[in-house]
Amino acid sequence: MDDAAILKRRGYIMGINLGEGSYAKVKSAYSERLKFNVAVKIIDRKKAPADFLEKFLPREIEILTMLNHRSIVKTYEIFETSDGKVYIIMELGVQGDLLEFIKTRGALHEEDARKKFHQLSSAVKYCHDLDIVHRDLKCENLLLDKDFNIKLSDFGFSKRCLRDDSGRLTLSKTFCGSAAYAAPEVLQGIPYQPKVYDIWSLGVILYIMVCGSMPYDDSNIKKMLRIQKEHRINFPRFKNLTGECKDLIYRILQPDVNRRLHIDEILSHGWVQPKARGLFSAATDKEGEPQGPMSPQGPRNPHGPLSLALTRSLSPSWSPRRHSLR
Known part of the structure; x- marks a missing residue:
């Protein structure tokens, strides 16, 4: 039949x-x-x-x-x-997925991005509170309903986190997801904290939302990993993003897993909470730019427009050796 x-x-x-x-x-x-x-x-x-x-x-x-x-x-x-x-x-996501939406319409205005990112972050918090991790957060897996609200989909790589005898989450050793959204520790083939991996992917998604392009070029994984580990993020100058938005992305795309924001810290960040925006007090320089080893302001985005080619999948048996990482 x-x-x-x-x-x-x-x-x-x-x-x-x-x-x-x-x-x-x-x-x-x-x-x-x-x-x-x-x-x-x-x-x-x-x-x-x-x-x-x-x-x-x-x-x-x-x-x-x-x-x-x-x-x-x-x-x-x-x-x-x-x-x-x-x-x-x-x-059914009647309005398609977020990737196609941005490819067609361009980057989102910050207010629209804030709403959608808050919806996504709330969904991730809900999962993490249940000790469930997604491990394949990307724009293609964010569907839009009739009112263009975010609907997180595709739990094919998800899992329930295990805990050891002391109650600490055990590390994951399955390297799955999509290379362009993968955290540095995953690209290096290091056993990783799965919730912290999800957070990195959120940062990539937020960058795409507000910039309309990828933060990193995954056509050369070894080069991309080096840039990630140096905590270098280039924002297109013509987007005129607020310092708060850049600060949030910068803190999420933190290569040090011990310093990367947790989901509760993301949801309480001044950019995500509109009512608290005037109370934003994170470390910024005189121009409102996040401080760091390199200014996350660049004359242009070096990676160009969104491309489906920049979402190479990492199969469950994916090995960093296949991508010339030594």
Whole structure:
């Protein structure tokens, strides 16, 4: 029985193709029960690799059934057929994803970026408070609803954090996600704090929101890593970003994991909290620029406009050796 027939029996009228990979695809469908369109993720177990079936898919399904937050894509139903196909019925991002939105319309004004970034950060805090990490935060995984609100999606690399006997989070050793959004410790192949990895990705997303371009060029991973570790961030001068916004990005894209902001510190930052903006008291220089080893102000963004080519995926078996990092 084909997908359309299976979905029809469950009360869904299959629509257009939204995306397709080697062992999974996403379709739109109309739910006769809900009376609106949904997204259907269809995974073919017969085509999927063993590590995905044994580790990542069970984690994703478990986590999706736990999540309930206004800025996270809702999961309505999960079922499996006898021939090994898994169907995940989810909320549809009717306005597409954030990457396409920015590629089409350009960088967001700070007020709009603040609203969307607050929504995203709230979703990440919700997950982190449950000891759930996403590990693949990127603009393609941020869907937009009819009112252009953020909906965090794609928990394929997510996991529940483990703790040792003393209650401390154990380090992750699976190097997954997308290179352009990956923290330096992940690119180096060092066992990492997964929540802290998510924070770095938030910084990359915020930069893209307000600048309309990537903060780092991942076409040369070794060079990108060196720039990250030197804590160098170039902001396009013509964007006229506020000092508060630059300060937040600078503090999030902190290569020292012990100094990188936590999610609660992000949500309480003066830029994220509009009412507190006048009380902003973080260290700034006379021009309102964040202090650091290098001024994060540049004459232009050296990496150009957003490109899908700058989101190379790190597979679960990704190794830094493959990217000439020694």
